[in-house]
Amino acid sequence: MHPRNVWQAMARPGFLLSSWPWRSAGYLLTGVAAGLAALTGILTTAVLGIALALVGVGLPLLVLAALAGIPVARVERRRLRLVDADPAPDPYRPAGGAGPWAWLTTRLREQRTWQELGHALLFALLLWPLDALVLTAALAVPASLAATPLLMATVGDGTEAKVLKQWTVTTWPAACGVALLGLVLLALGAYVLAAAAGARAELTRLLIAPRGGGLDARVVELTRSRVRLVDAFEAERRRIERDLHDGAQQRLVALTMTLGLARLDAPPGPLADQLAKAHREAGLALEELRELIHGIHPKVLADYGLEAAVADAADRSAVPVDLELELPGRLPRAVEATAYFVVCEALANVARHSGASRARVRGRHRGGRLVLEVGDDGRGGARAGEGSGLTGLADRVSVLDGRLSLSSPPGGPTLLRVEMPCEWTGHCA
DSSP: OOOSBHHHHHTSTTTTTSSHHHHHHHHHHHHHHHHHHHHHHHHHHHHHHHHHHTTTOOHHHHHHHHTTHHHHHHHHHHHGGGTBOSOOOOOOOOOSSSSHHHHHHHHHHOHHHHHHHHHHHHIIIIIHHHHHHHHIIIIIHHHHHHTHHHHHHHTTTTTOEEETTTEEEOSHHHHHHHHHHHHHHHHHHHHHHHHHHHHHHHHHHHHHOOTTHHHHHHHHHHHHHHHHHHHHHHHHHHHHHHHIIIIIHHHHHHHHHHHHHHHHHSOTTHHHHHHHHHHHHHHHHHHHHHHHHHHHOOHHHHHHOHHHHHHHHHHHOSSOEEEEEEOOSOOOHHHHHHHHHHHHHHHHHIIIIIOOSOEEEEEEEETTEEEEEEEEOSOOOOOTTSSSSHHHHHHHHHHTTOEEEEEOOTTOOEEEEEEEEOOOOSSOO
């Protein structure tokens, strides 16, 4: 298998004959060039920005200097390909809107921007001189020694040659000996270059391109997309509830009233009987529609929040419910909706399966987490996934990075507990 990075290549027997020594030298050499460019660009921009700040036009240059880490980091992630085949994608999150201003505000608020600025300063002030030092010691010096016979034949007129400008070689056997030493040092220098390039690449990954960073970013984006889907789902439920409440329900109310008036005006007989039947059917349809609307997204939840909605669900429960809710205000809509439907499903299970004489619902918001507990004094033995409907709720809770747990030993009691991270918004989020 072809080595994916310089460390793997160094462990192979044919390292010296492979392209990896040249790739390592190229990585360090381009690092010197990039470091010089970064130093020049950052220093020039910062100095001009500070000087022009006195006349009020230097602020854009100072902002530009603060963003200098972004292009430097991008260049560094591209250069990594010379010695490391693992992907190093750009880790930036999307801008909060369209246009350059949205991009600028997003970048300035992003912690990674300042991390990359710190890396750029380290690179411009310290790392590229170290690259130059390694290149000089491991490549330039041995190459100069290996070129001694050539220098003696050309510059020295075949009589002498300066070795590193320190001592003079005057005989061909000595020149060949120095050249042989240079070749040996070149071979050793190839390993030094590779080790230095590998260390520099690992440092770069640590600072601006950690391994698996692309996967982590995709996981984070997937989690965010799931949350966005939940929010969109809740928004659609609210829209359907409003449409049914303001449209179909009002039409059924009007139809019921019309049939009732027609029934009163009709003389006794078959027509009156049919109108009475139609009136009853319209009333039943209206009741079913109201229950359907309430199940889709209760208006009390949208208007008054989780505490009022849970109290309403407790009032409609077939089993008496004790409430202990300590909620400071409104929570995010997705959290409120999920918590509400968990409570409703749990109370429905209590009424259908537990044989309990009483249930209780407790809720509190502590340390940025909503904690809900639904318990009963029934027979116990409940299991999630056995027709309880809790499996889907557990999946929905997990989308919000929450947890749902069920404790129901035979003989009872049963306790359902839900924890979801959320922040108090103080208003309808």
